[in-house]
Amino acid sequence: MTTADVIIIGGGPSGVAAGLTLRKQGVPRVVLLEREAELGGATRHCAHSPFGMREFGRVYFGAAYGRRLARAAHKAGLDIRTGHAVTAVQPHGVVQVVSAQGLQTLQARRILVMTGARERSRAARLLPGDRPQGVITTGTLQASLAFHGLRPFRRPVILGTELVSFSALLTCLTHGIRPVAMIETAPAPLARWPLRLFPRLMGIPLLCGVEVSDILGTPNVNEVTVRKGGATRALACDGLLLTGRFTPESALFLQSDIGVEPATSGPAIDQYGRTHDPLIFAGGNILRAIETGGWAFREGRAVGAAVADDLRQSPETAPPVPVTFDAPLRLVVPSLLRRSTRPQRAFPSFQLRFDRAARGVLRLTLDGEEVWRKRGAWRPERRVLVPLPPQATQAEHVHFHFDERS
Amino acid sequence: MSNPVPHESSPDGFYDVAIIGAGVVGCAVARRFALAGARVVLIEKGTDILSGASKANSAILHTGFDAPPDSLELELVRKGREEYLSIHRELGLSLVRTGALVCAWSAGEHESLHGIEQQAHANGVQAVRPLSAAQARALVPALSSRLVAALEVEGEHVIDPWSAPLAYVTQAMALGATVLRATELLHGTFDGTWTLQTSTGTLRAGAVINCAGLYGDRVDRCLELPERFEIRPRKGQFVVLDKAAFRHVPRIILPVPTAITKGIVICPTAFGNVLIGPTAEEQPDRTRASLETDTLEALLQRGAELLPILRTMPVSATYAGLRPATEQKAYRVYSAPAQRAITLGGIRSTGLSAALGLAAHALHLYERFGTPLTPPPGIPDIRVPNLTETEERDWQRADHGEIICHCERVTRREIEAALASPLPPGDPGGFKRRTRAGMGRCQGFYCGARVAEMTQGCFSNPPPAATGSQGDTP
Numbered sequence: 001m002t003t004a005d006v007i008i009i010g011g012g013p014s015g016v017a018a019g020l021t022l023r024k025q026g027v028p029r030v031v032l033l034e035r036e037a038e039l040g041g042a043t044r045h046c047a048h049s050p051f052g053m054r055e056f057g058r059v060y061f062g063a064a065y066g067r068r069l070a071r072a073a074h075k076a077g078l079d080i081r082t083g084h085a086v087t088a089v090q091p092h093g094v095v096q097v098v099s100a101q102g103l104q105t106l107q108a109r110r111i112l113v114m115t116g117a118r119e120r121s122r123a124a125r126l127l128p129g130d131r132p133q134g135v136i137t138t139g140t141l142q143a144s145l146a147f148h149g150l151r152p153f154r155r156p157v158i159l160g161t162e163l164v165s166f167s168a169l170l171t172c173l174t175h176g177i178r179p180v181a182m183i184e185t186a187p188a189p190l191a192r193w194p195l196r197l198f199p200r201l202m203g204i205p206l207l208c209g210v211e212v213s214d215i216l217g218t219p220n221v222n223e224v225t226v227r228k229g230g231a232t233r234a235l236a237c238d239g240l241l242l243t244g245r246f247t248p249e250s251a252l253f254l255q256s257d258i259g260v261e262p263a264t265s266g267p268a269i270d271q272y273g274r275t276h277d278p279l280i281f282a283g284g285n286i287l288r289a290i291e292t293g294g295w296a297f298r299e300g301r302a303v304g305a306a307v308a309d310d311l312r313q314s315p316e317t318a319p320p321v322p323v324t325f326d327a328p329l330r331l332v333v334p335s336l337l338r339r340s341t342r343p344q345r346a347f348p349s350f351q352l353r354f355d356r357a358a359r360g361v362l363r364l365t366l367d368g369e370e371v372w373r374k375r376g377a378w379r380p381e382r383r384v385l386v387p388l389p390p391q392a393t394q395a396e397h398v399h400f401h402f403d404e405r406s
Numbered sequence: 407m408s409n410p411v412p413h414e415s416s417p418d419g420f421y422d423v424a425i426i427g428a429g430v431v432g433c434a435v436a437r438r439f440a441l442a443g444a445r446v447v448l449i450e451k452g453t454d455i456l457s458g459a460s461k462a463n464s465a466i467l468h469t470g471f472d473a474p475p476d477s478l479e480l481e482l483v484r485k486g487r488e489e490y491l492s493i494h495r496e497l498g499l500s501l502v503r504t505g506a507l508v509c510a511w512s513a514g515e516h517e518s519l520h521g522i523e524q525q526a527h528a529n530g531v532q533a534v535r536p537l538s539a540a541q542a543r544a545l546v547p548a549l550s551s552r553l554v555a556a557l558e559v560e561g562e563h564v565i566d567p568w569s570a571p572l573a574y575v576t577q578a579m580a581l582g583a584t585v586l587r588a589t590e591l592l593h594g595t596f597d598g599t600w601t602l603q604t605s606t607g608t609l610r611a612g613a614v615i616n617c618a619g620l621y622g623d624r625v626d627r628c629l630e631l632p633e634r635f636e637i638r639p640r641k642g643q644f645v646v647l648d649k650a651a652f653r654h655v656p657r658i659i660l661p662v663p664t665a666i667t668k669g670i671v672i673c674p675t676a677f678g679n680v681l682i683g684p685t686a687e688e689q690p691d692r693t694r695a696s697l698e699t700d701t702l703e704a705l706l707q708r709g710a711e712l713l714p715i716l717r718t719m720p721v722s723a724t725y726a727g728l729r730p731a732t733e734q735k736a737y738r739v740y741s742a743p744a745q746r747a748i749t750l751g752g753i754r755s756t757g758l759s760a761a762l763g764l765a766a767h768a769l770h771l772y773e774r775f776g777t778p779l780t781p782p783p784g785i786p787d788i789r790v791p792n793l794t795e796t797e798e799r800d801w802q803r804a805d806h807g808e809i810i811c812h813c814e815r816v817t818r819r820e821i822e823a824a825l826a827s828p829l830p831p832g833d834p835g836g837f838k839r840r841t842r843a844g845m846g847r848c849q850g851f852y853c854g855a856r857v858a859e860m861t862q863g864c865f866s867n868p869p870p871a872a873t874g875s876q877g878d879t880p
Contacts, residue, residue, distance in 0.1 A: 121849030
């Protein structure tokens with residue numbers, strides 16, 4: 001009584017890419033569930049970030065990229081159901097869905113969860129102070145401006161210096177919003193070199209190594225106080241823009257027995273993108289925050305191919321081996337390996353991230369035997385790729401060591 | 407029940423009672439007096455009801471098992487709870503029968519449990535039973551193995567702390583009560599009747615009931631009543647954990663209380679979350695309830711100590727509220743028959759449970775003023791929408807339009823209904839309390855822009871630049 005071969009949850013770059021691949025590989029019934037009214041996910045409201053060069057051979061801007069994804073999805077014969085929100089993923093490929101028509105139970109031979117990531121809220125960051133209006137994330141700001149023509153503030157403080165923070169800054173400047181300062185908790189900006197010059201060029205102070213020590217105002221923000229060491233400084237403003245600090249949108253896993261990994265806040269997956277439930281796969285930014293839309297697209301394609309291959313065989317049920325790691329590594333994806341010789345791996349490499357800047361030797365051992373090493377100066381917020389050796393899936397102990405040398 | 411035509415509340419600008427403060431107590435008092443047939447005006451200086459102490463509490467419907475024996479507080483908590491249990495269904499109000507465990511984490515606390523049990527019995531709360539650590543952990547497996555013993559209090563329940571007062575005031579309005587928001591009492595004089603000067607005009611009333619919470623002492627002063635108490639605001643900070651935590655906390659987890667405070671509670675909410683709090687921090691400021699990162703971290707730490715699995719749960723929300731404590735623990739309830747004024751003050755922590763009891767008590771005090779009221783011919787049928795996860799929500803029914811807030815599954819139909827209700831939200835906070843949109847794990851990342859658009863022009867305090875951005879120069 002399955003309703004589909006595959007149900008994909010999430011119509012952003014990874015979900016659409018997975019669907020395109022599944023169809024290309026001849027999987028007949030692929031349902032794509034998207035809770036918003038349009039496909040495209042987070043790329044829809046990023047009005048200025050170019051997307052699409054590697055996927056579609058040309059550059060698209062935000063909303064246009066979403067439309068391009070939708071066109072490709074329609075053309076490929078995906079069963080696209082927008083306005084359909086999934087309330088639960090359950091064993092045996094069962095998915096609970098709600099739409100304007102009411103509740104529905106769907107079942108498929110495989111489920112792909114590709115629900116992306118979001119920025120951490122003020123609450124999740126445990127920020128201090130009053131709780132006035134005007135403390136919002138980049139996602140909310142960009143959606144307000146792009147879809148609704150609403151400007152939530154005029155003189156905000158921008159918290160964060162990730163890539164998205166500079167995107168937020170540009171969004172502000174192109175919409176008549178003049179940030180009063182850009183602030184960062186870390187000692188230096190997190191984004192790469194040329195970008196960090198940008199605020200200064202625009203005459204916007206960049207304050208690093210500072211913490212938000214207070215937010216004041218009722219009903220709107222009128223001041224953000226920052227602290228550096230013992231000194232505090234008041235920034236008069238009318239909003240606080242929280243940028244970056246992405247976290248996977250993994251509620252479906254958090255509320256199921258599958259759970260999430262503490263390291264990533266996303267589901268644990270194996271080299272095929274398969275979770276602890278052999279019928280449920282995941283890919284894209286739900287795995288770890290955060291990569292670009294293009295990366296998510298390619299990852300979606302790879303997991304889609306692995307699922308297409310999996311459908312031709314009986315579900316893989318071998319118990320997985322966890323991939324472990326030393327501090328200051330923060331995460332490893334995939335964090336599970338299944339003893340399987342199927343060639344269609346979605347993840348040819350491990351993706352690693354460091355928690356902080358560190359110098360030293362990173363090593364991979366399989367059952368105690370070193371198979372890879374690299375010395376370097378490692379930085380947080382940079383992706384580290386380590387080839388996933390084929391024999392790793394036969395090992396009982398897979399561990400990333402880090403020997404710190406100053 | 408019939409739906410009578412509400413009588414003209416006050417064709418000549420005169421009210422039988424003016425209630426100052428639309429917190430949970432004021433809303434309950436408005437309902438009780440309207441049901442008794444009084445012409446009621448409810449004055450609130452905030453832009454919406456529940457904008458003071460009532461907006462932030464732990465949402466527990468208490469039994470009074472640990473209330474001071476023979477106190478007015480105990481009597482009114484018990485009466486208020488009883489009335490809530492008898493009316494919640496007809497008003498569409500939730501009741502989550504969680505029960506509570508008073509947990510002892512040391513030998514010393516274990517010794518106190520017996521006294522608490524005896525006090526519960528003395529307070530008329532019979533459904534309490536001592537549990538071994540193993541028995542308690544059978545009920546709540548997530549409790550740390552450090553648990554020494556516990557006392558189960560069956561009757562402690564969890565409710566929706568905002569829909570209840572909204573239902574009370576909505577029922578009062580259906581009976582003709584007038585609700586004036588953004589209206590601050592400036593001064594009142596009594597010359598047989600009250601003349602009340604407010605920030606939006608002058609009112610006349612036969613009696614005044616001060617339900618002003620954090621401003622109870624100041625309102626007494628505005629009314630030229632004797633100074634009988636002083637509000638000493640006590641701040642409480644809370645952390646709300648993701649809905650994933652809910653299944654691990656099936657009971658309210660209470661500490662052994664101290665002389666000063668009920669202590670930090672770990673509590674399932676009617677909305678399917680888990681909250682940890684409140685702190686008890688005295689401060690002079692009556693307006694600012696600000697969060698402190700260290701304190702929030704300490705609350706999370708406390709939660710993880712008692713229920714280790716909570717360490718893995720993401721934070722959905724943080725908030726802080728002020729409780730209208732006074733220099734004494736007891737409620738500060740006074741009646742001045744000569745001036746036809748009643749003060750319900752110092753309702754520092756059990757207001758949600760006691761509100762209906764306080765309202766009945768106020769009516770009882772009013773009756774001694776000697777002005778009989780004629781009850782209305784019928785009670786109008788009102789129900790507030792269900793926002794709790796224990797009853798059917800709108801998203802589970804067909805034709806809800808679409809889901810706007812996915813974290814809390816708030817539908818377009820619910821939002822439109824809230825905006826078109828008899829007392830539509832007066833500010834963004836009131837909107838969230840009526841719909842839950844934006845109160846979930848993403849805190850508006852996904853729906854914030856959509857909600858801002860749907861509520862554009864609905865509130866008296868718009869964001870600083872809530873105008874079209876197109877074509878506007880910087």
